[in-house]
Amino acid sequence: MDTEDRGYQLIKQELFKHLNTSGQGYKDSYLIRRIRARMRKLGINDFMEYYQLIKRNKQELEDLLLTVAINVTEFFRDPIVWKTLERKVLPELIEFKKRHHDSTINVWSAACSTGQEPYSIAMMFSEFLGDQLPRFNIKILATDIDREALNTAIKGIYPREIVEKSVPKHMISKYFLPMGDHYRISPKIRGHVQFRQFNLLSDAYPRGFDMIFIRNVLIYMTKEAQEGVFRKLYDSLENHGYLILGKTETILGNAAQLFKLYDLVARIYVKNQNLPGR
Numbered sequence: 548m549d550t551e552d553r554g555y556q557l558i559k560q561e562l563f564k565h566l567n568t569s570g571q572g573y574k575d576s577y578l579i580r581r582i583r584a585r586m587r588k589l590g591i592n593d594f595m596e597y598y599q600l601i602k603r604n605k606q607e608l609e610d611l612l613l614t615v616a617i618n619v620t621e622f623f624r625d626p627i628v629w630k631t632l633e634r635k636v637l638p639e640l641i642e643f644k645k646r647h648h649d650s651t652i653n654v655w656s657a658a659c660s661t662g663q664e665p666y667s668i669a670m671m672f673s674e675f676l677g678d679q680l681p682r683f684n685i686k687i688l689a690t691d692i693d694r695e696a697l698n699t700a701i702k703g704i705y706p707r708e709i710v711e712k713s714v715p716k717h718m719i720s721k722y723f724l725p726m727g728d729h730y731r732i733s734p735k736i737r738g739h740v741q742f743r744q745f746n747l748l749s750d751a752y753p754r755g756f757d758m759i760f761i762r763n764v765l766i767y768m769t770k771e772a773q774e775g776v777f778r779k780l781y782d783s784l785e786n787h788g789y790l791i792l793g794k795t796e797t798i799l800g801n802a803a804q805l806f807k808l809y810d811l812v813a814r815i816y817v818k819n820q821n822l823p824g825r
Protein backbone atom coordinates (compact mmCIF):
# COMPACT_ATOMS: atom_id res chain seq x y z
CA MET A 548 0.00 0.00 0.00
CA ASP A 549 1.34 3.40 -1.01
CA THR A 550 0.12 5.02 2.24
CA GLU A 551 2.43 2.76 4.28
CA ASP A 552 5.43 3.47 2.08
CA ARG A 553 8.12 5.18 4.16
CA GLY A 554 9.10 7.36 1.21
CA TYR A 555 5.51 8.55 0.78
CA GLN A 556 5.19 9.33 4.48
CA LEU A 557 8.37 11.43 4.35
CA ILE A 558 7.15 13.31 1.28
CA LYS A 559 3.85 14.00 3.03
CA GLN A 560 5.71 15.29 6.09
CA GLU A 561 7.76 17.57 3.87
CA LEU A 562 4.65 18.87 2.10
CA PHE A 563 2.92 19.78 5.33
CA LYS A 564 5.99 20.94 7.25
CA HIS A 565 5.73 24.49 6.03
CA LEU A 566 2.08 24.53 7.10
CA ASN A 567 3.07 23.50 10.60
CA THR A 568 0.75 20.53 10.56
CA SER A 569 1.22 16.78 10.31
CA GLY A 570 -1.06 16.19 7.36
CA GLN A 571 -3.53 14.22 9.47
CA GLY A 572 -7.05 14.77 8.19
CA TYR A 573 -5.87 15.10 4.59
CA LYS A 574 -6.72 12.53 1.90
CA ASP A 575 -3.85 10.19 1.09
CA SER A 576 -5.55 9.10 -2.14
CA TYR A 577 -5.51 12.66 -3.47
CA LEU A 578 -1.94 13.33 -2.37
CA ILE A 579 -0.66 10.06 -3.82
CA ARG A 580 -2.35 10.76 -7.14
CA ARG A 581 -0.74 14.18 -7.41
CA ILE A 582 2.69 13.06 -6.18
CA ARG A 583 2.67 10.10 -8.60
CA ALA A 584 1.74 12.44 -11.47
CA ARG A 585 4.80 14.55 -10.68
CA MET A 586 7.02 11.46 -10.33
CA ARG A 587 5.79 10.12 -13.67
CA LYS A 588 6.80 13.35 -15.34
CA LEU A 589 10.31 12.91 -13.99
CA GLY A 590 10.48 9.17 -14.76
CA ILE A 591 10.71 8.25 -11.06
CA ASN A 592 8.86 5.23 -9.76
CA ASP A 593 9.99 5.02 -6.16
CA PHE A 594 8.70 7.37 -3.44
CA MET A 595 11.99 7.26 -1.50
CA GLU A 596 13.94 8.27 -4.58
CA TYR A 597 11.56 11.18 -5.13
CA TYR A 598 11.79 12.16 -1.46
CA GLN A 599 15.57 12.37 -1.79
CA LEU A 600 15.15 14.59 -4.81
CA ILE A 601 12.87 17.09 -3.02
CA LYS A 602 15.31 17.18 -0.08
CA ARG A 603 18.15 18.07 -2.46
CA ASN A 604 16.23 20.38 -4.71
CA LYS A 605 14.06 23.12 -3.20
CA GLN A 606 12.63 24.00 -6.61
CA GLU A 607 11.26 20.45 -6.95
CA LEU A 608 9.46 20.83 -3.62
CA GLU A 609 7.97 24.11 -4.91
CA ASP A 610 6.89 22.34 -8.12
CA LEU A 611 5.34 19.53 -6.12
CA LEU A 612 3.42 22.05 -3.99
CA LEU A 613 2.08 23.54 -7.21
CA THR A 614 1.15 20.10 -8.56
CA VAL A 615 -0.70 19.32 -5.36
CA ALA A 616 -2.33 22.73 -5.99
CA ILE A 617 -2.68 23.38 -2.32
CA ASN A 618 -2.20 27.14 -2.73
CA VAL A 619 -3.61 27.75 -6.18
CA THR A 620 -6.13 30.56 -6.37
CA GLU A 621 -7.15 33.47 -8.57
CA PHE A 622 -9.24 36.62 -8.54
CA PHE A 623 -12.94 35.87 -9.18
CA ARG A 624 -12.18 32.16 -9.46
CA ASP A 625 -15.12 30.38 -11.18
CA PRO A 626 -16.93 33.41 -12.64
CA ILE A 627 -20.35 31.70 -12.51
CA VAL A 628 -20.14 31.70 -8.71
CA TRP A 629 -19.57 35.46 -8.59
CA LYS A 630 -22.42 36.05 -11.06
CA THR A 631 -24.74 34.02 -8.86
CA LEU A 632 -23.63 35.92 -5.78
CA GLU A 633 -24.25 39.21 -7.51
CA ARG A 634 -27.62 38.24 -9.00
CA LYS A 635 -29.16 36.18 -6.21
CA VAL A 636 -27.30 36.34 -2.92
CA LEU A 637 -26.32 40.00 -2.58
CA PRO A 638 -29.75 41.44 -3.41
CA GLU A 639 -31.29 39.10 -0.84
CA LEU A 640 -28.68 39.76 1.81
CA ILE A 641 -28.77 43.54 1.41
CA GLU A 642 -32.57 43.49 1.54
CA PHE A 643 -32.39 41.39 4.73
CA LYS A 644 -29.89 43.79 6.30
CA LYS A 645 -32.01 46.82 5.46
CA ARG A 646 -35.10 45.17 6.88
CA HIS A 647 -33.25 44.47 10.11
CA HIS A 648 -31.61 47.91 10.26
CA ASP A 649 -28.27 46.21 10.40
CA SER A 650 -25.48 47.85 8.44
CA THR A 651 -22.65 45.42 9.23
CA ILE A 652 -21.88 42.56 6.88
CA ASN A 653 -19.52 39.91 8.20
CA VAL A 654 -17.84 37.62 5.71
CA TRP A 655 -15.26 34.89 6.30
CA SER A 656 -12.91 33.69 3.60
CA ALA A 657 -11.82 30.58 5.41
CA ALA A 658 -8.90 29.38 3.28
CA CYS A 659 -7.87 32.58 1.57
CA SER A 660 -4.42 31.51 0.34
CA THR A 661 -2.65 34.55 -1.16
CA GLY A 662 -5.65 36.86 -0.80
CA GLN A 663 -7.31 36.89 -4.20
CA GLU A 664 -10.59 35.55 -2.80
CA PRO A 665 -11.14 38.06 0.03
CA TYR A 666 -10.11 40.96 -2.21
CA SER A 667 -12.55 39.71 -4.87
CA ILE A 668 -15.27 39.67 -2.20
CA ALA A 669 -14.49 43.27 -1.22
CA MET A 670 -14.54 44.36 -4.89
CA MET A 671 -17.81 42.50 -5.44
CA PHE A 672 -19.51 44.38 -2.59
CA SER A 673 -18.09 47.67 -3.76
CA GLU A 674 -19.36 47.09 -7.30
CA PHE A 675 -22.74 45.89 -6.12
CA LEU A 676 -23.38 48.62 -3.57
CA GLY A 677 -21.95 51.51 -5.58
CA ASP A 678 -23.08 54.78 -3.92
CA GLN A 679 -24.60 52.81 -1.06
CA LEU A 680 -21.25 51.34 0.01
CA PRO A 681 -20.61 53.95 2.76
CA ARG A 682 -23.93 52.99 4.38
CA PHE A 683 -22.54 49.52 5.12
CA ASN A 684 -19.64 48.24 7.15
CA ILE A 685 -18.24 45.37 5.08
CA LYS A 686 -15.89 43.29 7.24
CA ILE A 687 -14.05 40.39 5.67
CA LEU A 688 -12.06 38.04 7.86
CA ALA A 689 -9.55 36.18 5.70
CA THR A 690 -7.74 33.22 7.21
CA ASP A 691 -5.36 30.51 6.11
CA ILE A 692 -3.07 28.02 7.78
CA ASP A 693 -0.16 29.02 5.54
CA ARG A 694 1.85 31.93 6.96
CA GLU A 695 3.75 32.51 3.70
CA ALA A 696 0.56 32.70 1.65
CA LEU A 697 -0.87 35.11 4.22
CA ASN A 698 2.20 37.34 3.98
CA THR A 699 1.61 37.67 0.24
CA ALA A 700 -2.07 38.34 0.91
CA ILE A 701 -1.28 41.04 3.45
CA LYS A 702 1.05 42.84 1.04
CA GLY A 703 -1.65 42.78 -1.63
CA ILE A 704 0.84 43.11 -4.47
CA TYR A 705 0.38 40.85 -7.50
CA PRO A 706 2.14 40.44 -10.85
CA ARG A 707 0.38 42.29 -13.67
CA GLU A 708 -0.53 39.13 -15.61
CA ILE A 709 -2.24 37.57 -12.58
CA VAL A 710 -4.47 40.62 -12.16
CA GLU A 711 -5.09 41.23 -15.85
CA LYS A 712 -5.98 37.58 -16.44
CA SER A 713 -9.03 37.59 -14.21
CA VAL A 714 -10.03 41.08 -13.10
CA PRO A 715 -12.21 43.05 -15.55
CA LYS A 716 -10.39 46.11 -16.96
CA HIS A 717 -12.72 48.72 -15.47
CA MET A 718 -12.18 47.18 -12.03
CA ILE A 719 -8.40 47.19 -12.34
CA SER A 720 -8.33 50.94 -12.75
CA LYS A 721 -10.80 51.35 -9.87
CA TYR A 722 -9.32 48.97 -7.32
CA PHE A 723 -5.60 48.58 -8.11
CA LEU A 724 -2.61 50.90 -8.21
CA PRO A 725 0.01 50.16 -10.88
CA MET A 726 3.53 49.49 -9.52
CA GLY A 727 5.91 48.69 -12.39
CA ASP A 728 5.14 45.16 -13.51
CA HIS A 729 2.88 44.63 -10.49
CA TYR A 730 -0.37 45.99 -9.14
CA ARG A 731 -1.09 46.83 -5.53
CA ILE A 732 -4.63 46.43 -4.21
CA SER A 733 -6.06 49.85 -3.33
CA PRO A 734 -6.26 50.89 0.35
CA LYS A 735 -10.06 51.18 0.17
CA ILE A 736 -10.37 47.50 -0.77
CA ARG A 737 -7.54 46.44 1.55
CA GLY A 738 -9.29 48.25 4.41
CA HIS A 739 -12.23 45.83 4.35
CA VAL A 740 -10.06 42.77 4.93
CA GLN A 741 -8.45 41.51 8.09
CA PHE A 742 -6.01 38.60 7.80
CA ARG A 743 -5.33 35.99 10.45
CA GLN A 744 -3.59 32.60 10.59
CA PHE A 745 -6.10 29.87 11.33
CA ASN A 746 -6.15 26.07 11.15
CA LEU A 747 -9.58 24.75 10.16
CA LEU A 748 -8.80 21.41 11.77
CA SER A 749 -7.78 22.62 15.22
CA ASP A 750 -8.59 26.27 16.01
CA ALA A 751 -11.75 27.57 17.69
CA TYR A 752 -14.10 28.93 15.04
CA PRO A 753 -15.23 32.56 15.04
CA ARG A 754 -18.98 33.18 14.75
CA GLY A 755 -21.58 35.58 13.40
CA PHE A 756 -21.02 35.43 9.66
CA ASP A 757 -23.43 36.42 6.92
CA MET A 758 -21.33 34.58 4.35
CA ILE A 759 -18.61 31.96 4.64
CA PHE A 760 -16.43 31.14 1.67
CA ILE A 761 -14.70 27.80 2.14
CA ARG A 762 -13.61 26.96 -1.35
CA ASN A 763 -11.16 24.40 -2.66
CA VAL A 764 -9.74 23.32 0.66
CA LEU A 765 -12.08 20.56 1.83
CA ILE A 766 -11.22 18.51 -1.27
CA TYR A 767 -7.87 17.79 0.35
CA MET A 768 -9.43 16.51 3.56
CA THR A 769 -10.84 13.15 4.60
CA LYS A 770 -14.59 12.73 4.92
CA GLU A 771 -14.31 12.66 8.72
CA ALA A 772 -12.25 15.85 8.81
CA GLN A 773 -14.76 17.52 6.44
CA GLU A 774 -17.67 16.52 8.69
CA GLY A 775 -15.97 18.13 11.68
CA VAL A 776 -15.40 21.32 9.69
CA PHE A 777 -19.04 21.48 8.52
CA ARG A 778 -20.34 21.01 12.06
CA LYS A 779 -18.28 23.98 13.22
CA LEU A 780 -19.20 26.08 10.19
CA TYR A 781 -22.85 25.52 11.02
CA ASP A 782 -22.40 27.38 14.29
CA SER A 783 -20.23 30.07 12.68
CA LEU A 784 -22.91 30.97 10.16
CA GLU A 785 -25.86 33.21 11.08
CA ASN A 786 -29.29 31.68 10.48
CA HIS A 787 -29.81 33.72 7.32
CA GLY A 788 -26.19 33.11 6.19
CA TYR A 789 -24.72 31.60 3.03
CA LEU A 790 -22.04 28.95 2.75
CA ILE A 791 -20.03 28.94 -0.46
CA LEU A 792 -18.01 25.85 -1.39
CA GLY A 793 -15.66 25.23 -4.31
CA LYS A 794 -17.26 24.41 -7.65
CA THR A 795 -16.51 20.70 -7.42
CA GLU A 796 -17.22 20.29 -3.72
CA THR A 797 -20.26 18.88 -1.93
CA ILE A 798 -21.33 18.17 1.60
CA LEU A 799 -20.95 14.48 2.34
CA GLY A 800 -22.21 12.04 4.94
CA ASN A 801 -23.78 13.15 8.19
CA ALA A 802 -22.91 16.76 7.54
CA ALA A 803 -25.29 16.85 4.54
CA GLN A 804 -28.30 17.39 6.80
CA LEU A 805 -26.78 20.55 8.31
CA PHE A 806 -27.21 22.63 5.17
CA LYS A 807 -29.72 23.01 2.34
CA LEU A 808 -28.72 23.50 -1.26
CA TYR A 809 -29.38 27.08 -2.41
CA ASP A 810 -27.68 26.99 -5.82
CA LEU A 811 -26.28 23.78 -7.25
CA VAL A 812 -24.04 25.22 -9.96
CA ALA A 813 -22.43 27.82 -7.70
CA ARG A 814 -22.32 25.37 -4.75
CA ILE A 815 -24.02 27.78 -2.38
CA TYR A 816 -25.77 26.40 0.70
CA VAL A 817 -27.91 27.84 3.49
CA LYS A 818 -28.40 26.52 6.99
CA ASN A 819 -30.96 23.84 7.66
CA GLN A 820 -32.68 25.38 10.65
CA ASN A 821 -34.88 22.38 11.36
CA LEU A 822 -32.28 19.97 12.63
CA PRO A 823 -33.60 17.18 14.81
CA GLY A 824 -32.36 17.55 18.37
CA ARG A 825 -31.38 21.23 18.06
Ligand SMILES: C[S@@+](CC[C@H](N)C(=O)[O-])C[C@H]1O[C@@H](n2cnc3c(N)ncnc32)[C@H](O)[C@@H]1O
Nearest residue numbers: 617619620658660692693746747748762763764
Ligand atom coordinates in the same frame (compact mmCIF):
# COMPACT_ATOMS: atom_id res chain seq x y z
C1 LIG B 1 -6.46 25.86 -3.19
S1 LIG B 1 -6.34 27.08 -1.95
C2 LIG B 1 -7.94 27.80 -2.03
C3 LIG B 1 -7.90 29.30 -2.06
C4 LIG B 1 -9.25 29.96 -2.32
N1 LIG B 1 -10.22 29.63 -1.32
C5 LIG B 1 -9.76 29.57 -3.68
O1 LIG B 1 -10.73 28.81 -3.79
O2 LIG B 1 -9.19 30.02 -4.68
C6 LIG B 1 -6.42 26.09 -0.45
C7 LIG B 1 -5.91 26.83 0.77
O3 LIG B 1 -6.30 26.07 1.90
C8 LIG B 1 -5.30 26.25 2.88
N2 LIG B 1 -5.41 25.19 3.87
C9 LIG B 1 -5.08 23.88 3.76
N3 LIG B 1 -5.32 23.24 4.92
C10 LIG B 1 -5.84 24.17 5.79
C11 LIG B 1 -6.27 24.12 7.13
N4 LIG B 1 -6.23 22.98 7.84
N5 LIG B 1 -6.72 25.26 7.71
C12 LIG B 1 -6.77 26.41 7.00
N6 LIG B 1 -6.37 26.52 5.73
C13 LIG B 1 -5.91 25.41 5.12
C14 LIG B 1 -4.01 26.19 2.08
O4 LIG B 1 -2.94 26.76 2.80
C15 LIG B 1 -4.40 26.97 0.82
O5 LIG B 1 -4.02 28.31 0.91
